[in-house]
Amino acid sequence: ERRNPGEPEFRQAVHEVAMDIIPYISDKPIYKELMILERMTEPDRIVTFRVVWEDDRGSIRVNRGFRVQQNNAIGPYKGGIRFHPTVNQSVLKFLAFEQVFKNSLTGLPLGGGKGGSDFNPKGKSDREVMRFCQAFMTELSKHIGPNTDVPAGDIGVGAREVGYMFGQYKRLVNRFEGVLTGKALEFGGSRIRPEATGYGCVYMMQAMLAHHGESIEGRTCLVSGSGNVASYCAEKLIELGAKVVTLSDSGGFIHDKEGLTREKLAWVNELKNKRRGRIGEYVREFGGEYFEGERPWGVPCDLAFPCATQNEIEADDAATLLANNCRAIAEGANMPATPEAIKMIQNNKNLLHAPSKAANAGGVAVSGLEMSQNSLRLQWTREEVDQHLHKIISTIHDQCVEFGTAADGHIDYFKGANVAGFNKVASAMIAYGVM
Numbered sequence: 064e065r066r067n068p069g070e071p072e073f074r075q076a077v078h079e080v081a082m083d084i085i086p087y088i089s090d091k092p093i094y095k096e097l098m099i100l101e102r103m104t105e106p107d108r109i110v111t112f113r114v115v116w117e118d119d120r121g122s123i124r125v126n127r128g129f130r131v132q133q134n135n136a137i138g139p140y141k142g143g144i145r146f147h148p149t150v151n152q153s154v155l156k157f158l159a160f161e162q163v164f165k166n167s168l169t170g171l172p173l174g175g176g177k178g179g180s181d182f183n184p185k186g187k188s189d190r191e192v193m194r195f196c197q198a199f200m201t202e203l204s205k206h207i208g209p210n211t212d213v214p215a216g217d218i219g220v221g222a223r224e225v226g227y228m229f230g231q232y233k234r235l236v237n238r239f240e241g242v243l244t245g246k247a248l249e250f251g252g253s254r255i256r257p258e259a260t261g262y263g264c265v266y267m268m269q270a271m272l273a274h275h276g277e278s279i280e281g282r283t284c285l286v287s288g289s290g291n292v293a294s295y296c297a298e299k300l301i302e303l304g305a306k307v308v309t310l311s312d313s314g315g316f317i318h319d320k321e322g323l324t325r326e327k328l329a330w331v332n333e334l335k336n337k338r339r340g341r342i343g344e345y346v347r348e349f350g351g352e353y354f355e356g357e358r359p360w361g362v363p364c365d366l367a368f369p370c371a372t373q374n375e376i377e378a379d380d381a382a383t384l385l386a387n388n389c390r391a392i393a394e395g396a397n398m399p400a401t402p403e404a405i406k407m408i409q410n411n412k413n414l415l416h417a418p419s420k421a422a423n424a425g426g427v428a429v430s431g432l433e434m435s436q437n438s439l440r441l442q443w444t445r446e447e448v449d450q451h452l453h454k455i456i457s458t459i460h461d462q463c464v465e466f467g468t469a470a471d472g473h474i475d476y477f478k479g480a481n482v483a484g485f486n487k488v489a490s491a492m493i494a495y496g497v498m
């Protein structure tokens with residue numbers, strides 16, 4: 064609190080990791096002597112800047128931009144850019160800190176960072192979004208580069224925004240280089256990148272269930288959110304024979320007892336990405352029920368996939384999921400469960416729970432593969448990228464099992480992911496000496 068005043072999300076993320084790492088390093092004096100964990104909690108640097116742009120009426124608008132460069136011990140900083148009114152230094156520091164562990168788990172040479180702005184893309188015209196993105200990149204371009212820091216998308220930043228930002232970067236530096244990931248296919252994007260986080264989250268669930276002799280087929284699933292991660296998570300679940308009965312946005316959630324189909328999902332994608340409408344409109348088109356201002360966790364389910372935002376599962380939601388005999392949770396969003404909710408879930412060994420740094424690492428993993436393809440000046444096929452993604456997620460699952468299995472056989476996926484992610488970064492930092 065003294066060191067990071069007014070940063071509750073950041074302290075929450077550090078606390079969750081520290082509770083696993085402190086016992087793990089208690090018999091490894093080198094880590095304590097070199098203050099590795101303390102050093103990892105302090106970002107290498109944070110850049111904040113003014114973003115000035117003009118709206119369609121000719122009025123001048125001022126927003127704040129950030130880039131948190133957390134740790135580059137094992138590779139260039141890598142992590143998304145978020146445009147949302149709730150963006151502040153605490154939120155981006157929590158995301159950047161988590162990103163370091165997640166990127167390490169992928170096995171790829173990627174450091175951790177995160178950035179964004181308190182700009183709200185909702186209700187803005189395409190031209191306004193373009194002018195904002197250009198103004199944002201004009202400053203950000205001074206701090207990033209293909210071997211320094213390679214941002215990607217996150218909440219409020221999808222293909223449209225990445226396109227505007229990449230175009231502006233290219234114009235400013237006069238070089239065509241892989242400085243952003245999540246680009247469109249025509250200018251260096253990777254196949255499966257849009258799908259990767261959602262698909263990866265389902266692959267993690269598959270691996271977790273398979274390890275316990277179970278499968279996804281026929282199971283009732285709750286998905287929250289209706290953006291990039293949620294929609295591809297739902298798509299893969301449907302493909303694997305599961306029944307997806309909810310989606311949500313910041314206005315509320317829809318419950319479709321019949322289950323979503325590919326066609327319904329295509330309609331949602333059009334609604335969210337083209338018309339930029341609200342999920343409540345779904346029930347007018349397909350029936351079902353809309354619950355304004357609520358989250359989906361009260362609907363009975365077998366599997367839950369929080370894919371909207373941080374702290375969207377609170378203690379009473381966890382209690383309801385447990386009471387409804389939910390079998391497993393895979394976190395598509397970053398830190399979607401509060402510490403109280405995590406504790407309740409961990410006290411019940413019948414509910415498997417994959418943390419975001421393991422379950423949503425598919426996105427950054429394919430971003431890493433996009434960087435490789437850009438360096439090679441090649442584009443791999445869907446099958447090639449999907450195979451890599453499968454392999455990476457299955458290796459992450461194995462690492463969670465290796466470092467998270469207790470004497471009684473129970474697997475603490477949080478502990479496994481934290482320890483495995485920590486080990487690689489810590490070894491690199493030790494190798495570099497005190498700096």
Ligand code: NDP
Nearest residue numbers: 217218219260288289290291292312313371372396397426
């Ligand atoms: P999108 O902007 O595409 O979608 C976000 C979805 O979550 C929207 O449905 C949005 O609703 C909803 N949402 C956002 N904020 C809130 C809130 N405060 N309360 C309720 N609902 C909210 O973002 P993504 O799908 O890319 O990201 C979702 C999550 O996944 C985030 O936690 C992100 O950090 C994480 N993630 C994303 C990755 C990626 O590759 N995109 C990679 C790894 C993690 P509305 O439309 O009303 O705003």
